[in-house]
Amino acid sequence: MTYSVEIVAKYFPFLAKGIEVTLVFTVIAFIVGLGLGLLVALGRVGRSPALRYPCIWYTNFIRGTPLLAQVYLIHFGLPQVLHYRPNGVVDALVALSLNAGAYIAEIWRGSIESIDRGQMEAARSLGMTYAQAMREVVLPQAFRRAIPPLGNEFIALLKESALVSVIGLEDLMMRANMMAGRSFRPFEAYFTVALIYLALTLGFARVVNHLEGRMKSGHS
Amino acid sequence: MVIVENLHKDFGTLQVLRGIDLQVEKGQVVVIIGPSGSGKSTFLRCLNYLEKPTSGTVTIDGVRLGEPGTDINRVRRTVGMVFQLFNLFPHLTVLKNVTLAPRKVMGMAAEAADEQAMELLSKVGLADKCDQYPSQLSGGQKQRVAIARALAMRPKVMLFDEPTSALDPEMIGEVLGVMKALAQEGMTMIVVSHEMGFAREVADRVVLMDGGLILEDGSPAEFFGNPRHERTRAFLSRVL
Ligand SMILES: Nc1ncnc2c1ncn2[C@@H]1O[C@H](COP(=O)(O)OP(=O)(O)O)[C@@H](O)[C@H]1O
Ligand SMILES: [Mg+2]
Numbered sequence: 001m002t003y004s005v006e007i008v009a010k011y012f013p014f015l016a017k018g019i020e021v022t023l024v025f026t027v028i029a030f031i032v033g034l035g036l037g038l039l040v041a042l043g044r045v046g047r048s049p050a051l052r053y054p055c056i057w058y059t060n061f062i063r064g065t066p067l068l069a070q071v072y073l074i075h076f077g078l079p080q081v082l083h084y085r086p087n088g089v090v091d092a093l094v095a096l097s098l099n100a101g102a103y104i105a106e107i108w109r110g111s112i113e114s115i116d117r118g119q120m121e122a123a124r125s126l127g128m129t130y131a132q133a134m135r136e137v138v139l140p141q142a143f144r145r146a147i148p149p150l151g152n153e154f155i156a157l158l159k160e161s162a163l164v165s166v167i168g169l170e171d172l173m174m175r176a177n178m179m180a181g182r183s184f185r186p187f188e189a190y191f192t193v194a195l196i197y198l199a200l201t202l203g204f205a206r207v208v209n210h211l212e213g214r215m216k217s218g219h220s
Numbered sequence: 221m222v223i224v225e226n227l228h229k230d231f232g233t234l235q236v237l238r239g240i241d242l243q244v245e246k247g248q249v250v251v252i253i254g255p256s257g258s259g260k261s262t263f264l265r266c267l268n269y270l271e272k273p274t275s276g277t278v279t280i281d282g283v284r285l286g287e288p289g290t291d292i293n294r295v296r297r298t299v300g301m302v303f304q305l306f307n308l309f310p311h312l313t314v315l316k317n318v319t320l321a322p323r324k325v326m327g328m329a330a331e332a333a334d335e336q337a338m339e340l341l342s343k344v345g346l347a348d349k350c351d352q353y354p355s356q357l358s359g360g361q362k363q364r365v366a367i368a369r370a371l372a373m374r375p376k377v378m379l380f381d382e383p384t385s386a387l388d389p390e391m392i393g394e395v396l397g398v399m400k401a402l403a404q405e406g407m408t409m410i411v412v413s414h415e416m417g418f419a420r421e422v423a424d425r426v427v428l429m430d431g432g433l434i435l436e437d438g439s440p441a442e443f444f445g446n447p448r449h450e451r452t453r454a455f456l457s458r459v460l
Contacts, residue, residue: 121270122307122366126321126373127297136324140311 007188011179015193018172019200025171026158028093033100033157034150040101041108042134055105062102067163071095075167092164100157107149111142144215151208155201162197172196221246221408222267222377227276229262229432236262238432240276244377249409251419254429255455260412261304263429264379267410268299281376297325300370300378304386306362308354308369314341315350318369325373333372340368344398360391364398371402378402380411414459420444428452 043055062070075091078084115138123133165174176193180186222244229237236259244250252260265271267278269285269292278285283295309317318337322328328336341347344364354362363383370378380399384392396418403409403422413419419426419440426443428436428451436443436452444460447453 116307118303118305118307119309122301122303122309123321124293125268125270125296125299125301126370127293127325128321129293132324136320137309141309144311 003191004185004188007183007185008192011183011189012192014179015172015175015196018170018175019196021170022158022161022172023200025093025096025164025169026154026161029096029100029161030104030154030157032093032097033104033153036097036101037104037106037108040105041112044105044109045112059102059105062099063106067095067099067160068166070099071164071167074098086167088168092167092169096157096161096164099160100153103153103156104150107146107153108142110149111146112138114145115141147215148208148212151204151211155204155208158200158204159197221248221281222410223277223279224267225277225279227263227266227278228274229259229266229271230274236432237266237273237276240429240432240434242427242434242437244408244410246376246408247406248424249403249407249411249422250425250427251423252410252412252427252429253414253416253419253455253459258429259432260429261381264301264381264410264412267377267379268296268301270301293325297373298376300373300375302363302366302370302378302380302383304382306354306359306366306386308362308366310354313351313353314346314357314365317354317365318372321369322372337368337372340371341365343371343401344368345394358391359387360394363387363391363395367395367398367402377408377410380409380413382412382414384413384415416444416460428455430455 040055040058043051044059046052071092074095075086075088079086119137119141120133123137124130128136161171162173165171165177168174170178172193176189179192180189183189222242224240224242227237227240228235240263242250252263254260262271266273267280269278272286280295281298283290285292285295309320312320315334315337318340319328319330319333322333322336323330338347338350341350344367346361346364346368349357349361349365354365357365367378367383383399384395387395392415396415399409399411399418400422411418411423421440423440425437426440427434428443428447428449430451435449436447438448443452444456447456
């Protein structure tokens, strides 16, 4: 087994550009997913069936189908019926964001539902509206509880983002493919890219652990 | 101040309240006792519509609840509620627990809300705890903060649902002391409690609830000295 350090050194700057794309994509999809997920979670815990059922179906559909199928659907399938021009960057972002939104919605929902009912009741008994009670009392507590699972979701998303290279996005994974093709050294290419992903996920895992530790010492 | 007529509440097939009538005058203190599961909490929760009655009416200070033009959030400002498990907001300091509703619901300015909160916290003997979080307080202190929080909306009626039953015995006195002071100031109070000493000393009326009905309703002297119903006697012999 040989692992040519020269090959890796030669292509590393090329791969490194993909790190930025991967991170930017992950962060954008995560942020969109946070907002979308919160809306969906609020729809699910609320009382209106007209909001609840679409929210349930959105999360079921996303969580029950492969990300790859979703990416293809958005990039290749839907343009046929909705008549938009496929765009690798946009479609990748949309697919990843919609995907993140569903998983994050479940995290928000779990953390909202974990807050004792007495909190909502105490707030309502003081004359707050449902929205005020949610915003001032339930959500601030739910946010704290959501931080560790959200951190894990961010890491999962970082890994999942590798899939969107199939529609031509020059992320870390795509650049590894390109490196493999140009250098005829697929082992160096894919092993190196795996190590880069590992370094990224381990790094973020440390951040998550740190946040978790800080939360435990705080008032929750 | 509070008029309840023929109040029924079912949970599915379970009939929890089966026709409650009760009138509480301004400034009166009514203590409700009764076996566990008799519907006392449900009754209190119907008074501010945390639980929607199945039928019957609740009128608070002339406002009939559940009517089309009645804004329940407005009514709830006038009805303070104190819970068995305090339900303080753990993410907020003691001061913020007390100022949150006046600020958000009534739009009170920060300084005015803080000033009022400090007054109320002094009243319950906890001004020095204003910057602490609920998790740093004892049970008795938590309940006193919860009382201050409810009072911050300047309610006309206060509901207490077993306010001392989750407390260690040595902390019960401090909470009952605050409630007694409140009664002496003329607050209208409906208190679910099994503190018979408090009922005898502070209540204007004591009510026995059993099986979703009011069985006995009288002054403490009548209630404890000469109860009309056999069930009341049986209940008293168990708890006294
Ligand atoms: N939200 C609810 N759903 C179904 N049953 C309930 C609910 N709340 C209370 N109950 C039932 O109503 C009965 C009366 O409860 P409660 O009012 O808490 O009695 P108490 O406060 O006198 O102990 C109990 O049998 C209880 O299980
Ligand atoms: Mg009860």
